[in-house]
Amino acid sequence: MSDLLHDAADRSIAYLDSLPDRRVSPSAEAVAALAALNIDLPNAPTNPGTVLQRLDDIVSPATMAMAGGRFFGFVIGGALPATVAASWLATAWDQNTGLYNTTPGTAVVEEVALRWLVDILGLPAGTAGGFVTGTTVAHITALATARHVVLEKVGWNVEADGLIGAPPITVITSAEAHPTLYKALGVVGLGRNRVVKVPVDSQGRMRAGAMPRVDGPTIVCVQAGNVNTGAFDPTGEICDYAHDAGAFVHVDGAFGLWARASKDLEHLGEGIERADSWATDAHKWLNVPYDSGVAFVRDGDALRAAMAVTAEYLPTRSERRNPSDYTPELSRRARGVEVWAAMLALGRDGVDEMVARHCRQARRFAERLTAAGFEILNEVVLNQVLVAFGDAERTARVISAIQGDGTCWAGITVWQGRTAMRISVISWMTTDEDVERSADAMIRVASATI
Ligand SMILES: Cc1ncc(COP(=O)(O)O)c(C=O)c1O
Numbered sequence: 001m002s003d004l005l006h007d008a009a010d011r012s013i014a015y016l017d018s019l020p021d022r023r024v025s026p027s028a029e030a031v032a033a034l035a036a037l038n039i040d041l042p043n044a045p046t047n048p049g050t051v052l053q054r055l056d057d058i059v060s061p062a063t064m065a066m067a068g069g070r071f072f073g074f075v076i077g078g079a080l081p082a083t084v085a086a087s088w089l090a091t092a093w094d095q096n097t098g099l100y101n102t103t104p105g106t107a108v109v110e111e112v113a114l115r116w117l118v119d120i121l122g123l124p125a126g127t128a129g130g131f132v133t134g135t136t137v138a139h140i141t142a143l144a145t146a147r148h149v150v151l152e153k154v155g156w157n158v159e160a161d162g163l164i165g166a167p168p169i170t171v172i173t174s175a176e177a178h179p180t181l182y183k184a185l186g187v188v189g190l191g192r193n194r195v196v197k198v199p200v201d202s203q204g205r206m207r208a209g210a211m212p213r214v215d216g217p218t219i220v221c222v223q224a225g226n227v228n229t230g231a232f233d234p235t236g237e238i239c240d241y242a243h244d245a246g247a248f249v250h251v252d253g254a255f256g257l258w259a260r261a262s263k264d265l266e267h268l269g270e271g272i273e274r275a276d277s278w279a280t281d282a283h284k285w286l287n288v289p290y291d292s293g294v295a296f297v298r299d300g301d302a303l304r305a306a307m308a309v310t311a312e313y314l315p316t317r318s319e320r321r322n323p324s325d326y327t328p329e330l331s332r333r334a335r336g337v338e339v340w341a342a343m344l345a346l347g348r349d350g351v352d353e354m355v356a357r358h359c360r361q362a363r364r365f366a367e368r369l370t371a372a373g374f375e376i377l378n379e380v381v382l383n384q385v386l387v388a389f390g391d392a393e394r395t396a397r398v399i400s401a402i403q404g405d406g407t408c409w410a411g412i413t414v415w416q417g418r419t420a421m422r423i424s425v426i427s428w429m430t431t432d433e434d435v436e437r438s439a440d441a442m443i444r445v446a447s448a449t450i
Contacts, residue, residue, distance in 0.1 A: 004048050011056045012084075019068035019429075023406030030061035069429035070408040070438050075227060075255050075384070077287035078427040082345035083338040087289050090337040097334040098324035101315040110336030111321050116343050117294060120351060121280070122260045122273055128300030130307065130326030131336040134293035135254040138279030139184030141295035141328055143219065145277060145306040146248040147188055149299065150217035153246065159305065163189040170218040172196045172247075174206035178227055181252055190219070202416070203231035203379055208238050214245035222249065224269055225256015228415045228422060230382030232256060236271015249275040254293075255426065258285035259382060261348075262355040268381060285355060287428040288338040295327075358383045358425040361435045365423050368439040374446065377420050385423040389446045392419035398446045407441035408434075 036058050065071055067078045079087075090106070100107040110131055118127045132138050147169065151158045154167050171190050173181060175197040182192040198206050204226040214220070220242040222233040239249050251257070251272055257280040259265040260272065272278070276299070282292040297303040308325040310316050316325075324330045346354065362383045366376045369387050377386040389398040399412045399421045413422045421442075425435070 004052065007049060008052060009088075011052065011060075015056075015060055016067065019065050022065060022068075024065045024068065024070050024409040025403055025406055026062045026064060027406075033058060034062050064409065067427075067429070069427055069431055069434040071427065072423045072425060072438070073409050073411040075284060075424040075426055077284050078429050079289040079338075080287045080342050080345060080428050082341045083288040086341035087338050090334050093334070095334045096331050097336070098330045098332065099315055099322050100318045100320040103334070104320070106334035106337060107321065107323055109340050110323055110334065113336045113340035113343065114294075117339065118296065120261045120343065120348060121257055121278075121296075122266065122269075123278060123296055124273055124298055126300070127296050127298050128303045128326060129294055129296040130303070130323065131332075131339070132293045132295055132327055132329070133291040133335075134283065135178075135252065135279045135281045136180040136184060136293070137328060138281075138293040138295035139181055139250075139252065140187050141303070141307065141326075142250050142277035142279055142297060143184050143188045143190065144328075145297050145299075145303045146219045146250055147190065148306045149248050149276070149302050150219060150246075152302075154217055167217055170196060170214070170216060171221065172198060172212065172214070172218065172242075173221045174198050174200055174204075174223060174233055176200045176204040176206070176226055177221060177223060178252055178254065181221055203229045203381075204416075205231045206233040206238065208234045208241065211238065211241055214242055214247045218242070218245065218247035220247050220249045222251050222275070223256070224251050224253035224272055225259070225382060226384075227254075228384065228386060228413055228420075229378040230256065230384035231379070232259075232268045232381075234271070235269070236274055239271055239274035243274070248277070251275045251278045253278050253280045255281065255284040256382065258351075258355050261285075261351045262359075263352060264356045265359060265382070282335075282339045282342070285358075285426055286339060286342045286351070287354070287426075288335075288342050292335045292338060294339070300326075354428055355383075358430070361425045361430060361432065362423065364432070364435050365425070365439055368436075369442065372443040372447070374443075377415050377418055383425045385425075386413065386415050386418075386420040387423065387442075388418055388420050389449070394449070395419045395421065398449045401445045401449050402442055405441055405445050408438035410442075 095103040095106040097103050097106045114129050156166050186192040199210050222235050242249050260269045278296040282288045283290045304325045365385045366380045375388045389395045410421050410423045
């Protein structure tokens with residue numbers, strides 16, 4: 001075990017050390033070499049050292065350098081050193097973090113991490129929550145709770161009796177809601193298509209004035225951080241309107257919720273604390289390893305009513321918080337350990353500095369690309385930059401050439417009918433030098449592409 005784990009550490013360190021100099025996207029040769037994995041399962045065992053060596057030799061070169069400082073795709077972060085190290089230790093502990101009685105250590109770490117998160121994100125004191133795989137599952141968790149709350153008000157027990165025959169629930173979203181929200185609505189039986197969509201403005205913000213009349217059991221879903229523009233829905237205004245009519249308000253804050261951790265940016269999320277539930281990712285702006293999302297719910301009793309499980313063989317009876325009372329899963333890894341490690345390593349000031357730095361770096365990208373004659377399609381209010389290099393065909397060709405060049409990586413999107421490259425600055429590793437080097441490459445490649 002000892003030699004093997006030292007070997008794993010050496011290989012991991014060599015990989016991370018190679019990131020500043022290696023190309024961001026894997027080469028075509030490295031991807032082609034993955035064919036070597038495609039063997040039939042051997043009958044005989046393989047030495048664990050050989051297993052690790054094969055993984056490193058074949059797969060490491062074929063990875064996208066998402067852990068590095070010049071990957072700007074998908075609004076995902078890297079993994080801070082303290083979180084990689086904490087993750088290794090927690091993997092060695094192998095704690096099935098469902099019940100306080102059997103895994104008190106990780107249960108308490110998660111309790112503390114949750115309290116710190118509620119504090120740093122400016123959510124109401126006492127807000128409950130659970131550590132899940134990502135925002136998609138955080139939506140499922142929160143929407144299952146929302147379903148419980150709005151149906152309980154009309155005398156229906158959805159956990160016991162399901163949705164068949166239940167009073168109908170109206171779901172209101174913005175026309176710009178993220179696709180995973182619809183997926184979650186489908187999973188919890190509220191339907192992907194039975195949704196009232198509120199129109200948005202030029203930045204993708206819900207128009208509060210266009211909200212429909214709210215009547216009967218209703219769930220309103222708003223967004224803090226549009227996946228293209230980074231814009232925020234006017235959440236405070238929508239909460240006031242929805243709450244007056246007894247509705248439940250859920251916030252998709254997959255990355256945007258983290259703006260509340262920065263003094264310079266907290267104005268963007270004005271009123272978010274007045275909502276009833278929130279979904280976010282720690283594997284985005286907090287820069288912890290995958291998979292790490294968090295579901296927050298103001299009413300902890302309602303979250304427990306939707307999620308708790310008991311069985312004779314489970315030691316669930318405890319005065320302390322049982323993590324599995326707050327998540328869809330019973331068995332799971334202690335993913336809150338990395339969240340705790342990130343916050344302790346950065347401190348309140350470190351999180352503030354990181355989020356603010358990324359937004360400053362996004363503005364620098366916009367400045368450089370504008371000065372080079374390219375068009376920025378969004379108001380750069382957060383860490384998102386949308387750039388068009390001419391018409392749709394030319395923009396797509398330039399994006400493909402930038403990805404192929406290997407200096408950096410950013411993805412393609414369509415924003416209100418315009419094809420654009422989407423730059424998301426969100427990795428702890430991104431230095432100002434990475435930004436200049438990446439902007440140089442983008443401008444060089446775009447200028448050379450017909
Ligand atoms: C606004 C928004 N909502 C939801 C999600 C889904 O998050 P996850 O992939 O962690 O499930 C994302 C991911 O990019 C997002 O940006």
